Amino acid sequence: MHAQPRACRGSSRKNPQFRTIHLRVLPLAAACALLPSLAFAEPEAATDLDEVVVTATRTQVPLIDSLFPAEVIDREEIERSQARDLPDLLRGRAGVDIGNSGGPGKVTSVFMRGSGSGHVLVLVDGIRIGPATNGATAFQDLPVEQIDRVEIVRGPRSSLYGSEAIGGVIQIFTRRDQGKFTPRFRVGVGSHNLREASAGFGGGSERGWYGADVAYSRTDGINACRGSATLFAGCFADEPDRDGNRNRSLNLRGGLKLGDTFTLEGHALRAEADTEFDGSSFAGNFAKNVQQVAGAKLGWTPSERVSVNLQAGRSYDKADSYFERPDTLREHKSTFDTRRDTASLQADFTLSTHHLISAGADWQNDKITSTADYAETERDNTGVFAEYQGSFGAHQLQLSVRNDDNEQFGNHTTGGVGWGMKFGDGFRLSANYATGFKAPTFNDLYFPGSASPDLDPETSKTLNIGIGQHTELLSWTFNLYESRFDDLIVFVFPPPNYIGQGYNVDKARVRGAELTFDTTIAGWDVSTQWSFISPRNRSKRNPDGTPDADYGNLLARRARNIGRIDLDRAFGDFRFGVTVAGASHRYDDPANTKRLGGYGTTDLRLEYAFSPAWTLQARASNVFDKRYETVDWYNQPGREYGLSLRYQPR
Numbered sequence: 001m002h003a004q005p006r007a008c009r010g011s012s013r014k015n016p017q018f019r020t021i022h023l024r025v026l027p028l029a030a031a032c033a034l035l036p037s038l039a040f041a042e043p044e045a046a047t048d049l050d051e052v053v054v055t056a057t058r059t060q061v062p063l064i065d066s067l068f069p070a071e072v073i074d075r076e077e078i079e080r081s082q083a084r085d086l087p088d089l090l091r092g093r094a095g096v097d098i099g100n101s102g103g104p105g106k107v108t109s110v111f112m113r114g115s116g117s118g119h120v121l122v123l124v125d126g127i128r129i130g131p132a133t134n135g136a137t138a139f140q141d142l143p144v145e146q147i148d149r150v151e152i153v154r155g156p157r158s159s160l161y162g163s164e165a166i167g168g169v170i171q172i173f174t175r176r177d178q179g180k181f182t183p184r185f186r187v188g189v190g191s192h193n194l195r196e197a198s199a200g201f202g203g204g205s206e207r208g209w210y211g212a213d214v215a216y217s218r219t220d221g222i223n224a225c226r227g228s229a230t231l232f233a234g235c236f237a238d239e240p241d242r243d244g245n246r247n248r249s250l251n252l253r254g255g256l257k258l259g260d261t262f263t264l265e266g267h268a269l270r271a272e273a274d275t276e277f278d279g280s281s282f283a284g285n286f287a288k289n290v291q292q293v294a295g296a297k298l299g300w301t302p303s304e305r306v307s308v309n310l311q312a313g314r315s316y317d318k319a320d321s322y323f324e325r326p327d328t329l330r331e332h333k334s335t336f337d338t339r340r341d342t343a344s345l346q347a348d349f350t351l352s353t354h355h356l357i358s359a360g361a362d363w364q365n366d367k368i369t370s371t372a373d374y375a376e377t378e379r380d381n382t383g384v385f386a387e388y389q390g391s392f393g394a395h396q397l398q399l400s401v402r403n404d405d406n407e408q409f410g411n412h413t414t415g416g417v418g419w420g421m422k423f424g425d426g427f428r429l430s431a432n433y434a435t436g437f438k439a440p441t442f443n444d445l446y447f448p449g450s451a452s453p454d455l456d457p458e459t460s461k462t463l464n465i466g467i468g469q470h471t472e473l474l475s476w477t478f479n480l481y482e483s484r485f486d487d488l489i490v491f492v493f494p495p496p497n498y499i500g501q502g503y504n505v506d507k508a509r510v511r512g513a514e515l516t517f518d519t520t521i522a523g524w525d526v527s528t529q530w531s532f533i534s535p536r537n538r539s540k541r542n543p544d545g546t547p548d549a550d551y552g553n554l555l556a557r558r559a560r561n562i563g564r565i566d567l568d569r570a571f572g573d574f575r576f577g578v579t580v581a582g583a584s585h586r587y588d589d590p591a592n593t594k595r596l597g598g599y600g601t602t603d604l605r606l607e608y609a610f611s612p613a614w615t616l617q618a619r620a621s622n623v624f625d626k627r628y629e630t631v632d633w634y635n636q637p638g639r640e641y642g643l644s645l646r647y648q649p650r
Contacts, residue, residue, distance in 0.1 A: 055123070055151040055171040057389060057398065058160050059348060059358060064470040067398050067418030067430055069095070069154040069479060069514070075175075078144055080568060080577065082605045082619045082642070086142045086150075086172075092564030092581035094514045094529040095154045095168070099557045100140075101634040102224025105245025105275045108140040111558050113154055113483065114510035114535030115167030115460070119438055121157070123171040125253075125267050127295045127313035128161075131338040132366035135164070135441040138317070141273040141291055145186065145198040145215040146251045148175045155462050155481065156436025158414040159400040162362065162383045166436035166460045166485070174251050174269055177202025177211045188617075188644030192242070192637075193220040196644065200251075210254040218246040225278035225633050234633040236280040243276040261301050268294040284321035284333040292316040305350040312343040337369040354391040360384070366442070374446040375453070379407040381439070396420040398432075408445065409457055412437050426471040436460040444489055444502050452502035460485045474519035483510045490543075507538040508555060523569050530563035537590065553592045557631065559583035561598075577605040588632035599628035613649040618642070 051063040053070045063072055073089060083089035087108045091098050099109040099117070109117035118135040121128065130137040150172055157165040181203040188196035195218050202211030224243040225235035249272070255265030270292040279285035295313025302308075317338040324330040346360030362385075367378040385402035398418040405411050416434035423429070440455040466479035488506035512533040519526050535555040539548045554560070564581035582600030587593070602624055607617040618641075625639040 053151050053153075055169050056153045056157070057358075057387065058346060058360075059356065059389070061389075064428075064475075065396065065420075066153075067396060067420050067432055068157070068416075068434075069464065069466070069477075071152050071516075073150040073152075075148050078147060078150075079646070080575070080605075080607075081566075081579070082607075082617055082644075083144055084621075084642075086139050086144055086147070089144055089150070090139075090152075090170075092529065092562060092579075092583075093152065094516055094531050094562075095512070095533075096152070096531075097533070097557075097559055097562055097583065099630045100636065101631050102243060102277060103222045103245075103635065103637050104219055105140055105221070105247065105273060106224055106243070106277060106634070107136075108138075109136065109557070110139055110170070112167035112170075113481065113512060114508075114533045114555065114558050115483065115485070116458075116488070118441070119164065119166035119436075119458075119460075121161055121163075121165040121169045123169065124269060124293045124315070125172070125174055125295060126297070126311055126344075127293050127315055128164075128340060128342055128364065129291065129293050129315040129317070130164075130340075131317040131319070131336065131368075132340060132442050133336050133338055133368055133370070134443045135438075138273075138289060138291055141247060141271050141289055142172065143198075143215045143217070143247060143249045143271060146174050146213055146249055146269060146271075147172055149173045155432070155464055155483075156414070156416065156434040156460055158436040159402045159416040159434060160385055160387065162364075162381065162402060162404045162414075163406075163437060163439040163457070166438050166458065174253060174267060175200070175202065175211055175213060176209065176253065178204045178209060182649050184646075184648040186644055186646045186648075188642060190219075190642035191640040192222060194218070194642065204255075206257065208254070208256040211252075213249075213251045215249045216247070218244070220244045221276065222635055222637055223278070224276075224635060226635055227278065227633075235278045236283070237278045237285070239278045239285070241278075243278060245276070246274045248272045263299040263301075264296070265299075266294075266296040268292075279323070281323050282333075284323045286322045286324050286330065288320045288322070290316065290318040306347070308345070308347045310343075310345050312341075314342070315340045335369070335371045339367045339369075341365045341367075356389045358385075358387040358389075368442055373448050374442060375451055376408075376442070376446050381406045394422045396422075404437075406439055409439055412439075412457055426469045427467070428470070429467050431463075431465045433461075433463050436462070440489060440502075450491065450501060455489060455502055456487050456504045458485065458488050458504075474517070476517040476519075477515070479514045481510075481512055481514075484538075485509070490539075501543075503543040505539055505541065505543050508535060509538045510535045525566075525568040527566040528563075529565075530561070532561055533558060534560060550590045550592070553590060554587055556588060556590050557586055559586045559598070573609045575607045575609075579603040579605075583630075586630070594632050596629050596632060599626050601626050613647055615646045615648070617644045617646065 051072055052060045053063045053066050054060055056066045056068045056070045087098050090096050095113045097111040101107045110120055111117055112120050122130055122137040152170055154168040157169050183201045185199035198215035200213030220242045221244040223240055227238035251269045253267035257263050273289045275287045293315040297311040300308045319336045321333045322330045323333055342364045344362045349357045362383045364381045383402055383404040387400040390397050401415045403413045414435045418432035420428055420430040438458045444455055445453050460483055462483040464481045468477035485508040487504040489502050490506045491502050515530045517528040535558045537550045537553045540551055542548050561584040566579050568577040580602050584598040586596050601622045603621045605619045607615055609615045621640045628636055
């Protein structure tokens with residue numbers, strides 16, 4: 001993984017908030033200035049300057065040339081990290097905060113740069129996923145064994161993707177194989193009676209490629225909630241038992257080259273999860289979830305200067321909840337199904353070596369089926385976009401604009417502009433400004449008992465400024481940013497009936513700084529990421545016109561400081577690694593009365609390649625058995641161990 005310059009938002013030096021950021025960052029920036037002298041003494045290369053990113057521009061761009069903050073986690077790093085799941089892989093990365101409700105397989109929220117958990121667009125192989133009901137992607141159910149690489153782009157990208165891309169975009173690319181037929185498998189065991197297994201194969205040539213993988217994991221889990229049956233407290237239940245999780249997944253993909261100008265490819269991923277949790281007879285305590293995404297893509301390249309891609313797909317999200325007691329049968333409580341059909345057409349025109357124009361259109365249809373009686377169950381959205389990318393000597397320029405026509409809220413236009421300038425020795429200064437928006441979900445608009453059909457989209461404006469250096473020996477970035485959010489949707493529960501009602505009243509402002517550093521020192525691969533985030537409520541009035549008592553408070557469940565350090569080194573056939581990750585305190589409520597303490601965890605990993613194809617891996621997570629919560633009342637795993645055997649010819 002190599003992080004890209006995370007641009008940042010300007011602030012006046014007269015502002016005390018800017019002074020806070022400046023004082024916190026100064027010693028780290030000074031350390032950055034000293035580290036290169038150590039790095040240059042090491043002959044090994046620490047960065048891959050040929051790494052590309054697709055998500056930032058919808059075209060392939062070298063990661064070091066992306067004008068919008070981005071990072072890539074490739075398959076090699078996924079395997080080396082021994083991450084248990086996708087949230088584990090993402091934790092502590094610059095700008096990314098995680099909230100989890102009780103351990104593996106439990107509901108997990110991803111906050112990017114202080115925005116809301118529904119403000120992150122998630123794609124799988126270019127297909128948009130996530131339920132239209134509540135808009136919350138089930139990150140915890142996407143198995144890492146099916147993932148080839150993850151691209152993370154921070155900041156609004158609505159000018160290319162439309163709704164939801166306010167805080168950023170996370171795109172997951174499933175495995176793609178080339179070369180001769182290659183089988184692989186992995187088995188593993190661990191704490192809490194963990195059992196894991198995966199197997200697959202793949203291969204390809206100049207004329208086509210193919211692959212298939214299956215994965216399975218099961219754990220008895222931990223006690224998800226420390227228990228409170230008190231109304232409006234905890235998880236509405238006191239069930240001091242283990243809450244297990246089981247996940248099964250299948251991934252199929254393939255592609256063909258049709259003649260000299262056409263390519264055709266397809267993919268399908270299905271993940272099923274059974275999860276126990278602490279809940280009530282009203283909401284249930286057992287869930288069966290399905291995430292499925294399938295798509296096909298036709299590419300046409302009539303010349304070196306023109307390429308056209310047509311892509312269509314469907315994502316499916318189903319959630320069934322049940323309530324079960326030891327002495328009774330399982331009782332069905334609710335069903336929420338979302339079907340999302342999408343299609344896109346994009347044409348790229350290379351005007352010259354340094355100038356590219358892209359234009360296209362996206363269509364989306366969302367449809368829900370539920371035991372809840374929604375007033376509306378289907379809607380369409382059509383978006384058209386255009387983008388220019390160019391370079392003029394040492395300068396780079398990117399312009400993008402998009403208009404979305406949604407059946408519920410009408411037209412909405414977003415835009416973005418990025419500029420960069422390269423200096424000697426790999427230095428680059430960058431700046432960008434972008435707007436974003438998010439359409440209200442079906443739950444926001446039509447959920448029975450709290451329907452608010454007149455809600456407007458949530459919007460944002462973000463400015464980024466950053467500086468970085470990328471050479472064969474090191475890569476570092478330092479960035480500041482500021483985002484302003486308007487018309488954020490808040491639900492209030494007025495007496496006497498306490499029925500929720502949604503309003504567009506909230507405003508928020510997020511100021512932050514991000515520092516990343518990657519190098520090799522004395523044979524150790526070093527990767528450091530740190531974020532300071534100040535997400536503040538800026539709403540002065542409540543919906544009824546009274547002063548907002550939460551004005552100036554931190555937004556709920558966001559930590560102000562997030563970071564991780566990864567150290568890895570090979571010793572012959574052995575490789576040893578350490579990850580230290582943590583976050584500062586956060587508040588679980590808008591009033592900032594429920595304080596959750598900060599935490600830091602240390603993970604150790606060891607692997608032994610006793611042949612070119614066989615690797616034995618061992619891990620010890622949270623070795624100091626730190627007890628902490630990222631969501632009030634919900635436990636996190638303590639010290640855990642794992643052992644796995646992997647077969648994968650190189």
